[in-house]
Amino acid sequence: MARPRSPEKKEWIRKAAINLISEEGFHGVTTDKIAREAGVSVGTIYNYFENKEDIISYIFQVEHKKLNILFDRFQKKEISVPEKFKLLIEKYFKYVFNNEKLARIIHNETFRPGKKITREIFNYILAIRKYLKELVEEGIREGSIYPDYNLDMVVNFIMGLSFTTVVFGLTEPEEVEYIYKKAPEDIYNILVRGIFVSER
Numbered sequence: 001m002a003r004p005r006s007p008e009k010k011e012w013i014r015k016a017a018i019n020l021i022s023e024e025g026f027h028g029v030t031t032d033k034i035a036r037e038a039g040v041s042v043g044t045i046y047n048y049f050e051n052k053e054d055i056i057s058y059i060f061q062v063e064h065k066k067l068n069i070l071f072d073r074f075q076k077k078e079i080s081v082p083e084k085f086k087l088l089i090e091k092y093f094k095y096v097f098n099n100e101k102l103a104r105i106i107h108n109e110t111f112r113p114g115k116k117i118t119r120e121i122f123n124y125i126l127a128i129r130k131y132l133k134e135l136v137e138e139g140i141r142e143g144s145i146y147p148d149y150n151l152d153m154v155v156n157f158i159m160g161l162s163f164t165t166v167v168f169g170l171t172e173p174e175e176v177e178y179i180y181k182k183a184p185e186d187i188y189n190i191l192v193r194g195i196f197v198s199e200r
Helices: 007-024 031-038 042-048 052-076 081-098 100-109 116-142 151-171 173-181 183-193
Strands: none
Touching: 007 031, 007 042, 007 052, 007 100, 031 042, 031 052, 052 081, 052 116, 081 100, 081 116, 081 151, 081 173, 081 183, 100 116, 100 151, 116 151, 151 173, 151 183, 173 183
C-alpha cells in the first residue's frame, strides 16, 4: 500500500527547489541536491514528482494559482482602471521583493531554450499578460485609456518597463532600495503623464 502523501513535505520540496535553482540554475541542480535541501530522501521526492521538470511544473502551478486569486480580487474592486494599475504595480514589486529567489529563476531561465522550465515560465508570463490585456480593454471601455493605441504594445510597454526594472534590482544591489521603494510610483507616473512635455 502506498504511503499517504504529506502536503507539508511537498511544500518543503518546492521551496528547496526554488532555493537551489535560483542559486545554481536549472541544470546545476539534481534531485539529490533538492532532497538534501528539503531534508527528505530522494525516494520521498519520487513519491510526489516524476522528475526535476515535474517539480518545476508544480512550482509554477502554485504561483499561477496565486496569480488567479490576486487577479480575481482586482476584478472585483470598484475602482477605476488607473487605480487598479497603480495597486497592481505596487503589488508586483512587493511580490518580487518577498519572492526574490523565484524572480531570479524567471529572470535567469526565461530565455534558455529547449527546457520545460522555459515553457512553464512562459505560461506564467502569458497568464499575467492575459490579465493586463483584459485590464487595458476595461480601461478603454471606461474611457481612461486611449483607444487608438495598439493593445498588445500597451501591454508590452507595461510589462517590459516593470520587468527590466526588476532585472536591474536583481543585478545592481545599489539600485534595490530605489526599485522597491520608489520604482512603482515612478512607473505609474510615467503611464499617467507620459515622458514628453507637450509641444506649445
